[in-house]
Amino acid sequence: MSSRLLRGQPLAGRHVVLGVTGSISCYKAVELASRLVQAEAVVDVALTAHAAEFVTPLTFRSITGREPYLDMFRPHGEHGEAHVELARRADLMLIAPATASTIARIAHGLADDFVSLTALATTVPLLVAPAMDSQMWEHAATQANRTLLAERGVQFVGPAGGRLASGRVGAGRLVEPAEIVERVKARLGREHGDLVGRRVIVTAGGNREAIDPVRFIGNHSSGKQGYAIAAAARDRGATVTLISTAGLAPPPEVDVIAVSSHAEMFAAVQAACRGADVLVMAAAVADYRPVAPADHKIKRERAGDVTIELTQNADIIASVDEPGLVKVAFAAETDDLMENAARKLTAKGARLLVANDVTAPDAGFAVDTNRVTILDDRGGADELALMSKYDVGMRLLDRVAELLAEAR
Numbered sequence: 001m002s003s004r005l006l007r008g009q010p011l012a013g014r015h016v017v018l019g020v021t022g023s024i025s026c027y028k029a030v031e032l033a034s035r036l037v038q039a040e041a042v043v044d045v046a047l048t049a050h051a052a053e054f055v056t057p058l059t060f061r062s063i064t065g066r067e068p069y070l071d072m073f074r075p076h077g078e079h080g081e082a083h084v085e086l087a088r089r090a091d092l093m094l095i096a097p098a099t100a101s102t103i104a105r106i107a108h109g110l111a112d113d114f115v116s117l118t119a120l121a122t123t124v125p126l127l128v129a130p131a132m133d134s135q136m137w138e139h140a141a142t143q144a145n146r147t148l149l150a151e152r153g154v155q156f157v158g159p160a161g162g163r164l165a166s167g168r169v170g171a172g173r174l175v176e177p178a179e180i181v182e183r184v185k186a187r188l189g190r191e192h193g194d195l196v197g198r199r200v201i202v203t204a205g206g207n208r209e210a211i212d213p214v215r216f217i218g219n220h221s222s223g224k225q226g227y228a229i230a231a232a233a234r235d236r237g238a239t240v241t242l243i244s245t246a247g248l249a250p251p252p253e254v255d256v257i258a259v260s261s262h263a264e265m266f267a268a269v270q271a272a273c274r275g276a277d278v279l280v281m282a283a284a285v286a287d288y289r290p291v292a293p294a295d296h297k298i299k300r301e302r303a304g305d306v307t308i309e310l311t312q313n314a315d316i317i318a319s320v321d322e323p324g325l326v327k328v329a330f331a332a333e334t335d336d337l338m339e340n341a342a343r344k345l346t347a348k349g350a351r352l353l354v355a356n357d358v359t360a361p362d363a364g365f366a367v368d369t370n371r372v373t374i375l376d377d378r379g380g381a382d383e384l385a386l387m388s389k390y391d392v393g394m395r396l397l398d399r400v401a402e403l404l405a406e407a408r
């Protein structure tokens, strides 16, 4: 098992070449470099002369701790063929921001600055995040170049829509650095992850059970834990389907199916699990629903006190019966955590169960951290410290990956 995954940090030690070309959004490349470094990647920055007009090489050197590549004719370190050496060492090359002319240069095999030179010399995955005015992006020449590069396997990240430097509103903004980093993780996961070729289904959020057209019975689940597991599975190379009731921003490169009630989640989980390898039920599923939801809003003045009769919902995870599927349950408890969790592990037919004390202020519902114990069907219990929900996902998937490897 790779140590970079154990620490929940899939970019640790990965070598990313960040090509920066001349655009007003160069300032965002500084944040991007910083985020990649914080994610423990080794980052080498290559700049065009135009990019260096917007942001100095010194800025990138200060952030990455490494000398940026700028001048093709000035020896860089020990290597005479610096671009070839850089291209060979990289795990991934990312050009952000990428101007129309850089996209054109790469599409047509021109190599007259350090960025296009390295892009031409490398065989590793190439991600391109364009930034330009919307008219330039929509121009037939740029679109033809984009198509050509996409056909050759280059992955485009954006551009995003919104207000541009010209004052125009349209497509052409550099995608936000946080999302670009997610795309880098996802791409490297597909290259090197231990869940490549696996289909992982994750549920997130709490169900809403209608009382009448305006009211529902719900719970406090925000969906954060499920989304974090989905992102972690994606970063390990899995094909991920997230079945969610939550309105959070969808994680890039994860297929999200929006549901609300228990009945909708039940149907979506049954369908998605066909042929899948893993089901992680992080959702806070509604155990009960009103027997007879009203067709019209219940009027306080007319109805007076109201009694709502509830009926039990089917157990979703227990009813999934897909051969070879590794089922992972959660248990959100307010008391007798370990006893209840152990009982649920068996009752749900799960291989693993994540026991979650939801009374602590820094764990459970709606916060970004969690403190859990992972139980397994062999009697093991792994008590984890407080950590981010993404790291919980990584630790859980370490266990899932072991189970999948055993079953081979």
Ligand code: PMT
Binding pocket: 204, 205, 220, 221, 222, 223, 224, 225, 226, 281, 282, 283, 284, 285, 286, 287, 313, 314, 315, 316, 317, 318, 328, 329, 330, 331, 332, 333, 344, 348, 356, 358, 364, 365, 366, 367
């Ligand atoms: O979404 P967040 O705000 O990030 O919060 C995360 C969380 C606290 C919701 C999450 O970590 C968690 O604990 N999820 C499980 C909540 C829950 O419903 O626990 P439970 O003990 O009621 O259910 C046990 C397991 O059976 C769960 O995996 C549940 O998804 C599943 N279940 C429950 C009832 C039912 N009818 N069908 C089910 O499949």
